[in-house]
Amino acid sequence: MYKFFLKRAVDFILSLSGIFVLALSMIVIAIAVKLDSPGPVLFRQKRVGIHKTYFNILKFRTMRTDTPHDAPTHLLQGATSYITKVGGFLRKTSLDELPQLFNILAGQMSVVGPRPALWNQYDLIKERDKYGANDIKPGLTGWAQIHGRDELGIDVKAKLDGDYVKMMSFFLDAKCFFCTIGVVAKADGIVEGGTNELKKRVKK
Template identity: 45%
Template sequence: MLRLFDILFAFFGLLFAIPFLVILFVIGLFDTGSPVFRQKRVGKNKKPFTLVKFRTMTVGTESVASHLANSAEITKFGAFMRRTKLDELPQLWNVLKGEMSLVGPRPNLFNQEDLIVEREKLGVYDFRPGITGLAQIQNIDMSTPALLAKTDKEMIDSLNVAKYFQYIIATVAGSGSGDAVKNRD
């Protein structure tokens, strides 16, 4: 049932967002010269997939988890996109392809070994990763691997249609800070 919601929301979301996607793409061209960001992430059953987002950091920024990234690398337009979560819109394509869900554990990088260990222990990789979820609306990021994995497992074990919509609505309403980048200046 949730997969059906994923497909419908992703399809119609992409269809209706096309004008916004084009505008964000063009602004991104002026902002970074390369508005689309692709990165290998850990998917369901630890299968790699390529996550697609709008670029919020300068080209050539080190490929690390957001909490390890340098805040000076975020562009002004990128900061706006992160704050409004517009950088996540292209991930609807990942949802439509079946690599992600709208709701699920945020997909991590393969170099986040501590998080991979914690998630493996709890069976989090048995579930499709998502754009948002309980950890995101509670501002739990990847800097606390054990807490994140525990929260992901709690969400997975209790996920139903009502909570699915609750997480999506909370995200759209502005709960959570998205992928937080710490100041490392």
């Protein structure tokens, strides 16, 4: 019942409410992005949606316009050198993700679900197939995001996404939502330019 009907209703209400409440903040961010560096305010990128269909995810642009467009950040050499000044703040606070409220409103994403993979992240897509994690809508946040975010390896991330598919419920979504607020506030698990980089740094 929740998965097929109520979840979409919750997504619609939360995304619409979020757009109205955060409208002024998003306008201020848009102006800051435009003044900080040449290029569009929004960044659009082809991502994997439900049943491995494609959609264009929306984000506030955080990198220079000469950044390789379809390169996953964890595989991009010298990723930090491409990030703008405003972009660094937006990525650290996850405010760059706010335009995805419109993706949720349009039904392309959910508030909670596996983070949408790039169309060419074949390793992640393949791993998620093992757990049925490609057969639900991707989310603004998810079970994996509150358990490590960027520091997780592909296999671990896909397994956590699969665990979410099996346990999906209103209460789990609520837990993911509120835990995300704490994770974002502490900037936990954010790594630029390398999956598992936090673990590597700890070992050094």
